[in-house]
Amino acid sequence: MNDSDSNDLSTKLRAWTVDPRVPTSFQREVWQRIAQRQAVRDEAFWPRVMEWFSTQLIRPRYAVALVALSLSISVGAGLLHAQDANARHWKELETRYASSIDPLEMGR
Amino acid sequence: MKKAFIIVFMASAVAFAGYSISYRCATAPAESMLTKPGGEMEWLKCEYHLSDAQFARIQQLHRDYAPTCDLMCEKIAKANDKLDQLVSTNTKVTPEVAAAMKECLTAQAECREAMLGHVYAVSAEMSPQDGVRYLQMM
Numbered sequence: 001m002n003d004s005d006s007n008d009l010s011t012k013l014r015a016w017t018v019d020p021r022v023p024t025s026f027q028r029e030v031w032q033r034i035a036q037r038q039a040v041r042d043e044a045f046w047p048r049v050m051e052w053f054s055t056q057l058i059r060p061r062y063a064v065a066l067v068a069l070s071l072s073i074s075v076g077a078g079l080l081h082a083q084d085a086n087a088r089h090w091k092e093l094e095t096r097y098a099s100s101i102d103p104l105e106m107g108r
Numbered sequence: 109m110k111k112a113f114i115i116v117f118m119a120s121a122v123a124f125a126g127y128s129i130s131y132r133c134a135t136a137p138a139e140s141m142l143t144k145p146g147g148e149m150e151w152l153k154c155e156y157h158l159s160d161a162q163f164a165r166i167q168q169l170h171r172d173y174a175p176t177c178d179l180m181c182e183k184i185a186k187a188n189d190k191l192d193q194l195v196s197t198n199t200k201v202t203p204e205v206a207a208a209m210k211e212c213l214t215a216q217a218e219c220r221e222a223m224l225g226h227v228y229a230v231s232a233e234m235s236p237q238d239g240v241r242y243l244q245m246m
Contacts, residue, residue: 054112063115067122074123078130085131089138093151098246100148101170101177101226104184104219 156238165233173226180219187212 023029056062137154141147149170153163191208198205227246231239 050109054109057112057115066115067119070119070123071126074126075130078127079134081127082131082134085135086138089135089142090151090155093138093141093148094155094245097148097152101173102223104216 156234156242158234158238162233166230169226169229169233173222176222176226180215180222183215184212184219187215 057066141150141154144150149163149167152158152166158166187208191205191212194202194205194208227243231242233239234242
């Protein structure tokens with residue numbers, strides 16, 4: 001490369017200006033595209049969850065884990081509920097005993 | 109997908125069965141005491157940790173006390189009836205009304221005395237701690 005070529009290039013580079021033209025609807029279109037992609041992703045979420053669920057759940061260890069978890073939660077809930085019922089029954093039996101030896105109660 | 113639904117259904121069925129069985133098993137003793145006649149005596153045995161011998165003695169005390177209790181009940185009912193009759197037929201406190209009121213109070217006092225005697229006798233058959241708890245309950 002000789003000197004005159006180099007000077008030409010320098011002149012051209014100096015004269016070169018970048019004038020980016022952004023369309024007026026650029027921002028709106030970007031947001032539209034983001035919204036579209038979000039919608040597509042949202043629509044695909046539940047089918048994906050269901051698919052994942054159905055593929056994982058048929059594995060024996062997950063199936064057994066689910067059954068075991070359901071059983072423990074339900075037994076726990078049953079025992080907890082039974083505590084309340086037993087407390088009510090116990091109170092009723094206490095009242096019945098007290099009434100059985102109290103003539104004033106029996107006379108009413 | 110079908111297999112997964114079957115597994116979910118099975119888990120739900122197991123959960124339902126687990127809940128029902130655990131609830132029934134845990135409430136069965138108290139339920140049976142409630143429905144049985146004389147269940148309150150069984151309750152007393154459980155609540156105050158009575159041995160078979162203690163329970164037998166307390167049951168005997170209960171049987172001995174029952175006629176007294178019935179008699180007191182009758183006496184109170186009669187005294188109350190008499191007072192009610194006198195109150196409704198009189199317009200002021202006559203000596204008869206006052207006597208009927210005294211009779212009511214006497215019957216109630218006698219009843220309380222008999223009951224207290226029974227309560228003390230029962231608590232004496234229990235362990236000291238349970239005896240105190242029983243007296244507090246009564």
